Amino acid sequence: MTKICFISPEYWPLTGGTGSYVYYLSNELLKNGYKIYVVTGANQAQDVQVNPELGVSFLKIPRTPIVKSFMLAAASRRKLQSVKSTANVDICHPQLPLTPNFAVPANYGKALVCTVHSTWKGEAEAIRGEPYMRLNANEKFLVSFNWFLRFFEEGMLHRARKIIAVSHFTKWELTNYYKIPAYKIKVIHNGVDTKKFQPAADKRKVKAELGFNPDDPAIVSVGRLYARKGLFTLIESMPAVVARFPNAKFIISGKGQSDEMHKLNAHAQRLGVKGNIVFTGYTPDKELPKLYQAADIFAFSTFYEHHPFAVLEALATGLPVVTTNVGGIPETIDNGKNGLLVPPFNSKRFSEAILYFLEHQTQATEMGAKARQTVEQQLDWQIVVKDAMKVYDQALR
Numbered sequence: 001m002t003k004i005c006f007i008s009p010e011y012w013p014l015t016g017g018t019g020s021y022v023y024y025l026s027n028e029l030l031k032n033g034y035k036i037y038v039v040t041g042a043n044q045a046q047d048v049q050v051n052p053e054l055g056v057s058f059l060k061i062p063r064t065p066i067v068k069s070f071m072l073a074a075a076s077r078r079k080l081q082s083v084k085s086t087a088n089v090d091i092c093h094p095q096l097p098l099t100p101n102f103a104v105p106a107n108y109g110k111a112l113v114c115t116v117h118s119t120w121k122g123e124a125e126a127i128r129g130e131p132y133m134r135l136n137a138n139e140k141f142l143v144s145f146n147w148f149l150r151f152f153e154e155g156m157l158h159r160a161r162k163i164i165a166v167s168h169f170t171k172w173e174l175t176n177y178y179k180i181p182a183y184k185i186k187v188i189h190n191g192v193d194t195k196k197f198q199p200a201a202d203k204r205k206v207k208a209e210l211g212f213n214p215d216d217p218a219i220v221s222v223g224r225l226y227a228r229k230g231l232f233t234l235i236e237s238m239p240a241v242v243a244r245f246p247n248a249k250f251i252i253s254g255k256g257q258s259d260e261m262h263k264l265n266a267h268a269q270r271l272g273v274k275g276n277i278v279f280t281g282y283t284p285d286k287e288l289p290k291l292y293q294a295a296d297i298f299a300f301s302t303f304y305e306h307h308p309f310a311v312l313e314a315l316a317t318g319l320p321v322v323t324t325n326v327g328g329i330p331e332t333i334d335n336g337k338n339g340l341l342v343p344p345f346n347s348k349r350f351s352e353a354i355l356y357f358l359e360h361q362t363q364a365t366e367m368g369a370k371a372r373q374t375v376e377q378q379l380d381w382q383i384v385v386k387d388a389m390k391v392y393d394q395a396l397r
Helices: 017-031 065-087 120-127 137-144 146-159 168-177 203-209 231-244 260-271 285-293 309-316 347-359 361-378 381-396
Strands: 003-008 035-042 046-051 054-060 091-096 111-116 162-165 185-187 218-222 249-253 277-281 297-300 321-324 340-342
Touching: 003 017, 003 065, 017 035, 017 091, 017 309, 017 381, 035 065, 054 065, 091 146, 091 381, 111 146, 111 381, 120 137, 120 146, 120 168, 137 146, 162 168, 162 381, 168 185, 185 381, 203 285, 218 231, 218 285, 218 309, 231 249, 231 260, 231 347, 249 285, 260 277, 285 309, 297 309, 297 347, 309 321, 309 361, 321 347, 340 347, 347 361
Parallel strands: 003 035, 003 091, 035 054, 091 111, 111 162, 162 185, 218 249, 218 297, 249 277, 297 321, 321 340
Antiparallel strands: 046 054
């Protein structure tokens, strides 16, 4: 029985893409006979055994993202050393960039395999042109001390025997920014739970259950309230949409640091669309499927992504998706067939795409059906896990 130890800044309850990745991949590996350990961060320390093949260690660490990753790394190193004699791990599988090199003791396990969800260099380049006041404290640190973060990131990348990149765009960053040999990298796109995320049987009913007016067009966006998610662009696209559909509601789900929602609200107030926005805050994982089902359109105005889970979940729900042609997104969305792609920062094009779906219901429904078909045929976790298993086998040879 092959034993895998994941190291991740987040797991269950899910708090982001990395947590989703480890949660779903580890559960599919269990079904295929692997034994799984997970070392992750939490508000309180505890060890949990969900079943005999899955042991989860929740290590108590702070909430602040970058500080969290370094505190987790120190705690992870101690935890891995304490269980080394009993776990006898075959594959150690840290998640990058939020797992620094020193998180994994030397020679821990038979092979080191990393999954790269984004890169510190890429994130810094993406937000470098943003107005400084739009950045949160975490993003300001990321830009100012990028060299420091990359030092620990590159150490792990060069130690790894195999690297899983979540998109071809990710592979490009690794080979161009970090000079990682292409032969070490395997592109495996993120997966989605197509049973959990399904089209609504009765959208009006779901809207009413969540407290929304069934007659209001609902444009939903899901993601952390970070600068790179492009929410200022989304807000700037709203006046043109509201001019044609005054009762349209833009439902924004996600959490951020203390002043981020205030900045977005202030921007909406200046543009006269504050009354058309609903900020839900963080939506727990178990409630996410209904939020997607309540949407008429999914709008994701990001300007830097690798292979975002929110887009995959919207596609699985059969939604017409409007998003940007950045990063790994065009690797899954074929513009005009299973979604609409627009340039980042272009609020005019963004509003035009939203209006197209609102005004062409037949085409919106057809595109949503093709979106669902895409993930069923290519990105179900049962498909994705087979590629991951091949990478493990190669790493152990």
